[in-house]
Amino acid sequence: MSLLTASNLTKRYRRDKKAIAAIDDVSFHIDPGETLALAGPSGSGKSTIARLVLRLIEPDAGRINFEGNNFLALTGAALRARRARLQMVFQDPLAAFNPRATVARVLDDPLRIHGIASRAERLRRIAALLERVGLTADLAARAIHEISGGQRQRVAIARAIATKPSLIVLDEAVSALDVSVRGQILDLLLDLQRQEQIAYLFISHDLGIISAIAHRVVLLDAGRIAESGDARTVIGAPQSAIGKALVAAAPRLNRTTQDAS
Amino acid sequence: MSQPCRFLRTPEAVAGAILLAALIAMALSASLLFPGDPQAIAGPALLPPFQAWSLPLGTDRLGRDVLAELFHGARTSLAVGLAAAAAALVVGAVVGTLAGFAGGLVDEVLMRITDAFQTVPSFLLALAFVSVVGPSLGIVVIAIALGTWTGPARVARAEVLSIRERDYVAGARVIGMHPLAIAFREVLPNALPPVLAMSSVIVAAAILTEAALSFLGLGDPNRVTWGGMIAEGRTVLRTAPFLSIVPGIALVLTVLGVYLAGEGIVETTAVRRGLS
Amino acid sequence: MTALATIRDLTVTYRRDGSEVAALKSVSLDIAAGERLAIIGESGSGKSTLALAIAGLLPASARIGGRIDWFSHPPPRLGTKAPPSVLPDISPARGEIGSFADSSPSAPLAIGEGRDEGAISPLAGEMSGRTEGGAKDRQPKIVPLGGRDIGFVFQDPSASLDPVMTIGKQIAEVARTHLGLTWAQAYAKAKNLLERVRLPDPDSALRAFPHQLSGGQKQRVAIAAAIAAGPKLLIADEATSALDTIVQAEIVALIRHLVAEDGMTLLFISHDIALAAELAERIAVFRYGQLVELGTTAQIINASSQAYTRALLDAHIGLDTKPLLNRAELHA
Numbered sequence: 001m002s003l004l005t006a007s008n009l010t011k012r013y014r015r016d017k018k019a020i021a022a023i024d025d026v027s028f029h030i031d032p033g034e035t036l037a038l039a040g041p042s043g044s045g046k047s048t049i050a051r052l053v054l055r056l057i058e059p060d061a062g063r064i065n066f067e068g069n070n071f072l073a074l075t076g077a078a079l080r081a082r083r084a085r086l087q088m089v090f091q092d093p094l095a096a097f098n099p100r101a102t103v104a105r106v107l108d109d110p111l112r113i114h115g116i117a118s119r120a121e122r123l124r125r126i127a128a129l130l131e132r133v134g135l136t137a138d139l140a141a142r143a144i145h146e147i148s149g150g151q152r153q154r155v156a157i158a159r160a161i162a163t164k165p166s167l168i169v170l171d172e173a174v175s176a177l178d179v180s181v182r183g184q185i186l187d188l189l190l191d192l193q194r195q196e197q198i199a200y201l202f203i204s205h206d207l208g209i210i211s212a213i214a215h216r217v218v219l220l221d222a223g224r225i226a227e228s229g230d231a232r233t234v235i236g237a238p239q240s241a242i243g244k245a246l247v248a249a250a251p252r253l254n255r256t257t258q259d260a261s
Numbered sequence: 262m263s264q265p266c267r268f269l270r271t272p273e274a275v276a277g278a279i280l281l282a283a284l285i286a287m288a289l290s291a292s293l294l295f296p297g298d299p300q301a302i303a304g305p306a307l308l309p310p311f312q313a314w315s316l317p318l319g320t321d322r323l324g325r326d327v328l329a330e331l332f333h334g335a336r337t338s339l340a341v342g343l344a345a346a347a348a349a350l351v352v353g354a355v356v357g358t359l360a361g362f363a364g365g366l367v368d369e370v371l372m373r374i375t376d377a378f379q380t381v382p383s384f385l386l387a388l389a390f391v392s393v394v395g396p397s398l399g400i401v402v403i404a405i406a407l408g409t410w411t412g413p414a415r416v417a418r419a420e421v422l423s424i425r426e427r428d429y430v431a432g433a434r435v436i437g438m439h440p441l442a443i444a445f446r447e448v449l450p451n452a453l454p455p456v457l458a459m460s461s462v463i464v465a466a467a468i469l470t471e472a473a474l475s476f477l478g479l480g481d482p483n484r485v486t487w488g489g490m491i492a493e494g495r496t497v498l499r500t501a502p503f504l505s506i507v508p509g510i511a512l513v514l515t516v517l518g519v520y521l522a523g524e525g526i527v528e529t530t531a532v533r534r535g536l537s
Numbered sequence: 538m539t540a541l542a543t544i545r546d547l548t549v550t551y552r553r554d555g556s557e558v559a560a561l562k563s564v565s566l567d568i569a570a571g572e573r574l575a576i577i578g579e580s581g582s583g584k585s586t587l588a589l590a591i592a593g594l595l596p597a598s599a600r601i602g603g604r605i606d607w608f609s610h611p612p613p614r615l616g617t618k619a620p621p622s623v624l625p626d627i628s629p630a631r632g633e634i635g636s637f638a639d640s641s642p643s644a645p646l647a648i649g650e651g652r653d654e655g656a657i658s659p660l661a662g663e664m665s666g667r668t669e670g671g672a673k674d675r676q677p678k679i680v681p682l683g684g685r686d687i688g689f690v691f692q693d694p695s696a697s698l699d700p701v702m703t704i705g706k707q708i709a710e711v712a713r714t715h716l717g718l719t720w721a722q723a724y725a726k727a728k729n730l731l732e733r734v735r736l737p738d739p740d741s742a743l744r745a746f747p748h749q750l751s752g753g754q755k756q757r758v759a760i761a762a763a764i765a766a767g768p769k770l771l772i773a774d775e776a777t778s779a780l781d782t783i784v785q786a787e788i789v790a791l792i793r794h795l796v797a798e799d800g801m802t803l804l805f806i807s808h809d810i811a812l813a814a815e816l817a818e819r820i821a822v823f824r825y826g827q828l829v830e831l832g833t834t835a836q837i838i839n840a841s842s843q844a845y846t847r848a849l850l851d852a853h854i855g856l857d858t859k860p861l862l863n864r865a866e867l868h869a
Contacts, residue, residue, distance in 0.1 A: 051431075054435055056431055056434060056435070080437040080438075080439065081437065083435060083436065083437035084437060086435075087435060087436070088431075088432065088435045090428045090431075090432065092428060095427060095428040095429065096428045096429055096432050097429050097432070098429050098433075098447050098450075098451065099429075099451060100450060100451065109433075109436055109438065110436040110437070113436060113437050113438055113439075114437060159432075159436070163436070163437075
């Protein structure tokens with residue numbers, strides 16, 4: 001059974017007295033423990049879908065089923081409680097946190113809100129979370145703006161897994177990181193997925209990264225689904241115009257020698 | 262560089278801090294240096310300043326020690342000024358944050374209330390309030406706050422409207438934080454800096470408003486205030502101008518000190534964006 | 538190889554809150570006339586600082602050491618000091634660089650030297666060790682006039698375009714200032730430039746404001762403004778990093794085309810080594826303010842001699858690298 005099923009999602013915006021469909025009749029599903037990538041040029045609606053799935057905005061039409069329940073029907077305290085199962089990692093690790101926050105507070109918030117542990121136990125959990133994402137426990141006392149971009153994104157991932165969610169939405173989560181750090185973060189995400197069976201909704205315009213970590217991909221073009229299927233198959237042989245354009249535009253190294261890695 | 266260090270490097274901050282320190286010292290030491298009732302008769306009436314060692318600033322129409330009144334008056338001015346400003350800032354920040362964060366009907370209602378208060382000149386509002394309810398220190402504080410809370414409210418709301426769209430607010434929603442918790446734990450602390458930047462002006466205005474109310478006889482009659490002293494000296498302005506000038510100078514220096522120190526704090530706490 | 542500019546021991550130190558940060562440490566390299574050179578590095582490598590130093594756009598508080606010498610074929614007209622053009626609000630380090638205004642052909646001015654250090658004949662051996670070109674290729678050293686001889690394209694087009702001025706006026710302003718055209722001529726040139734950068738409907742674009750355009754369109758306008766005065770050198774500082782893959786490929790192709798058409802030299806700053814490899818003839822790899830390796834694209838990509846460069850190449854994740862995901866682990 002699917003973890004998340006989105007059916008006929010539509011979201012319209014008004015601009016200059018015209019209604020523009022940011023997303024038009026979009027349907028997809030995510031299975032437990034798999035990575036579904038959403039790819040497309042800017043303006044194609046990827047971020048809008050992410051926000052709809054996270055209930056940050058409400059759709060004009062359509063249904064979302066999450067863990068067997070009608071997700072859109074939840075409101076108030078029930079919705080907030082259910083949010084423990086569905087988390088997010090943002091593109092900009094600096095903007096994703098309160099500028100005045102420390103690492104400890106950032107990780108304490110989700111634990112405290114969902115009543116996961118007593119105060120003493122929470123401190124232990126925070127240390128465990130930091131270690132799980134490859135950071136040292138003494139980072140907890142540091143302020144968010146003091147640590148590096150890669151470390152910040154690891155803290156963001158730690159916050160996302162704190163409530164043991166079944167689905168994490170990653171919106172261009174590695175695009176703002178240095179090249180040498182990207183691989184490490186992606187490895188961490190895959191490791192977490194293997195161990196905790198977390199599904200990912202991975203949004204990116206970079207097909208290279210998608211082909212590295214996604215099981216399936218959905219290609220969006222101007223708010224509609226242009227193509228979807230197994231990631232390697234779609235990227236290897238795209239059928240849609242946008243698919244072909246995205247594949248052709250991706251820069252390639254064309255190395256003739258490869259170091260053993 | 263630590264914040265106290267940066268503060269001390271700003272000339273206006275240092276000047277303001279010195280003036281404020283002098284004022285606070287005056288207020289705190291009033292009972293020590295001038296025990297007893299400052300409104301008790303201390304010597305002959307209308308003694309000019311620098312004539313007698315025990316009465317360095319002379320006496321007023323009833324023979325009360327001007328210096329003692331000055332020191333005790335500092336307490337009132339400082340207490341009322343700071344309390345009124347604090348009340349205005351707290352009420353303004355809370356109203357502005359609620360309006361900006363909630364949006365919709367709540368925003369509309371709160372903003373119309375703010376409009377209503379803003380259309381009445383703040384001094385007249387304070388005047389009317391004290392006249393109706395009766396003069397006492399607490400009432401004066403409330404009266405002044407009533408006229409000045411709208412400025413911080415608008416500034417806070419504007420900041421909140423922009424902060425509301427930031428990623429970390431969305432992040433707080435995603436982890437399931439209650440909207441009120443988001444408004445007051447995540448948004449308000451980050452919306453405060455421009456509100457606090459107004460604080461020095463508000464404190465200065467509060468002190469002056471209190472002085473004006475006292476001048477008109479609407480201050481607390483049991484307390485010595487600088488405004489009251491200026492009022493007392495009005496009738497003998499030609500023969501004994503020092504009775505009004507001395508508290509007047511004290512007011513000017515206080516307002517200047519508060520303003521400079523406030524500017525210094527704003528300079529110090531401003532987020533420095535270095536080269537990236 | 539005839540050099541457009543030679544950089545020797547360039548050192549740039551920023552002063553921030555009392556502490557000093559060395560952004561570039563003793564960097565030496567040559568920029569050949571007409572070539573496409575890419576500067577690659579991660580954050581903190583100094584690549585943007587190098588671009589700003591070459592363009593004379595470093596802030597006044599930056600300390601600069603070393604020298605950048607310019608050659609030009611044929612020598613451009615020396616005129617009045619170049620006013621700040623469409624470039625954003627970083628004040629040029631006029632004090633450190635020395636005055637552009639009254640330089641004469643026989644008095645070379647290099648960054649880091651004051652005027653009173655005297656004229657050094659271009660034929661004296663300060664280019665020691667470089668045998669390419671030879672003395673007969675040396676022209677009198679001319680200091681470039683910012684905005685005229687160097688075009689600069691920034692990463693964020695929203696920040697480099699004035700939001701309250703129409704597109705047409707911004708480009709026309711560049712043409713008018715540096716080429717001395719009348720407004721009518723300048724607007725005609727602006728329209729011609731918008732056609733060259735393939736902006737759809739140039740006529741209405743001339744009257745449009747920046748906020749009405751998309752990110753890719755704004756960057757096309759920024760490129761048009763940068764080449765409006767016919768510069769010898771075009772510097773693109775992460776010019777495509779804020780754009781999505783498809784638009785990025787279009788802009789890179791556009792830059793390549795314009796540079797070839799106008800015979801400009803291109804300095805392309807990027808963190809994406811694959812993108813650089815597709816566009817550049819030579820690649821310079823930077824790390825922590827130092828030049829790690831410099832060579833032709835083929836050399837760098839396939840036969841790098843530096844471990845850091847190889848690490849960067851290995852870290853690249855693209856369509857031509859193997860996936861991290863082991864597909865056999867996929868749920869049944």
